[in-house]
Amino acid sequence: MSGENDCTTPITLRARHVLPMAADPIENGWVRIQRGRIAAIGRGQPSGPVADLGDAIILPALVNAHTHLEFSDLDRPLSTGGGLPVWIERVVAMRRSRAASGTDEAARLRAAVASGLEESAAAGVTAIGEIATAVHPLTTHAGPLVRVFRETLGLSPAATRVARSALLRDLDQMNGEGACTGISPHAPYSVAESLGRQVVGEAVRRRLPVMMHLAESRDEAELLATGGGAFRTLLEQLGAWQPDALPRLLPVADWITLLARAPRGVVVHGTFLPEDQAALSRLARHRDRLCVVVCPRTTLALSGRLPPVEAFRAAGIRVAIGTDSRASNPDLSVLAECRALVEGGVVSPREALTMATTQGAWALAFERRCGLLASGRFADLVILRPASRHADPSEAVLDPATQVAATLRRGRVIAGALP
Numbered sequence: 221m222s223g224e225n226d227c228t229t230p231i232t233l234r235a236r237h238v239l240p241m242a243a244d245p246i247e248n249g250w251v252r253i254q255r256g257r258i259a260a261i262g263r264g265q266p267s268g269p270v271a272d273l274g275d276a277i278i279l280p281a282l283v284n285a286h287t288h289l290e291f292s293d294l295d296r297p298l299s300t301g302g303g304l305p306v307w308i309e310r311v312v313a314m315r316r317s318r319a320a321s322g323t324d325e326a327a328r329l330r331a332a333v334a335s336g337l338e339e340s341a342a343a344g345v346t347a348i349g350e351i352a353t354a355v356h357p358l359t360t361h362a363g364p365l366v367r368v369f370r371e372t373l374g375l376s377p378a379a380t381r382v383a384r385s386a387l388l389r390d391l392d393q394m395n396g397e398g399a400c401t402g403i404s405p406h407a408p409y410s411v412a413e414s415l416g417r418q419v420v421g422e423a424v425r426r427r428l429p430v431m432m433h434l435a436e437s438r439d440e441a442e443l444l445a446t447g448g449g450a451f452r453t454l455l456e457q458l459g460a461w462q463p464d465a466l467p468r469l470l471p472v473a474d475w476i477t478l479l480a481r482a483p484r485g486v487v488v489h490g491t492f493l494p495e496d497q498a499a500l501s502r503l504a505r506h507r508d509r510l511c512v513v514v515c516p517r518t519t520l521a522l523s524g525r526l527p528p529v530e531a532f533r534a535a536g537i538r539v540a541i542g543t544d545s546r547a548s549n550p551d552l553s554v555l556a557e558c559r560a561l562v563e564g565g566v567v568s569p570r571e572a573l574t575m576a577t578t579q580g581a582w583a584l585a586f587e588r589r590c591g592l593l594a595s596g597r598f599a600d601l602v603i604l605r606p607a608s609r610h611a612d613p614s615e616a617v618l619d620p621a622t623q624v625a626a627t628l629r630r631g632r633v634i635a636g637a638l639p
């Protein structure tokens with residue numbers, strides 16, 4: 221079987237478990253694929269030729285709702301000791317030393333993104349929420365679908381002018397190349413209010429989703445409340461904080477109101493949102509268009525705690541899951557992120573898989589493209605091979621010994637192989 225099943229001949233995959241996510245798990249189930257879409261889903265013995273996957277599990281392909289693929293060439297994460305401002309200092313130092321070393325940054329970036337896409341496909345992912353600081357080198361159309369959120373930041377009037385024009389230029393180029401895009405004001409400590417209002421206005425005009433790191437650390441809250449602390453020191457060191465032109469920064473609650481103007485908005489992390497009731501209740505009020513993406517292993521490494529998923533769920537807010545980058549995380553495995561939440565007692569295996577599929581698709585405004593298995597939908601799915609039997613198929617999916625056998629996007633194998 222070549223995997224070239226986006227032709228007119230249907231293929232039917234049979235497996236011990238099919239988890240459509242939009243409906244209850246099906247034991248002894250099957251999925252029929254034709255022309256890249258799901259033609260039917262059923263239980264028992266399907267008619268016609270069948271590829272029998274045995275004890276396998278078929279799940280909607282995973283969605284990595286937040287990452288930065290530019291760091292996918294790192295063998296191991298940068299040290300996360302000391303918290304977020306210190307880690308950011310290390311990222312900036314790495315970027316500066318690369319620039320000084322004279323390496324071909326465009327070539328390195330292309331290779332890093334290609335490696336991240338390949339690693340993602342091998343981990344069962346077909347859709348990615350990617351943060352990019354320039355035009356994204358989409359190296360392949362055969363891999364996962366990427367929504368590129370062009371990141372922007374700037375505090376001084378001069379920096380915000382440069383940032384805004386670079387953002388518009390890059391969005392025009394990427395949209396001209398047919399990329400799915402979005403806009404990402406970086407964070408409340410790095411984006412002046414004026415720039416934030418301009419770029420969210422641009423997202424409204426272009427009908428693009430937005431994504432922003434919010435309430436990620438206590439240092440962020442301190443800067444916004446007092447104008448001081450570790451972020452102030454860092455920004456001064458970087459030359460981004462000029463005493464003669466103090467930037468106007470927005471509190472997190474006001475950012476949430478601003479993001480809610482866009483057609484879809486994603487709050488990344490939100491680790492300390494439960495300590496800011498005004499912000500949390502505003503997020504709950506706008507839950508028809510805003511959601512949260514948590515990155516459990518990165519949050520644990522940088523903040524010493526797991527994300528407050530219970531607080532978001534109690535407020536009725538959708539929660540998706542992401543890996544963040546290999547600058548803070550050892551790999552791009554969405555299933556490993558799910559495991560971190562389940563092992564921490566934060567969610568059930570089934571809830572974690574909902575975050576990694578349907579909720580992730582919604583976060584990226586891809587809910588019509590992926591995230592669940594149903595007739596008529598694109599055949600974006602992952603086939604998993606458990607090492608042992610489990611009564612609960614969601615538990616089997618999250619068993620660390622379970623292997624990804626194949627990842628299909630629109631019915632085509634983009635990683636692994638069918639039998």
Ligand SMILES: [Zn+2]
Pocket residue numbers: 286287288351433488544545
């Ligand atoms: Zn991030």
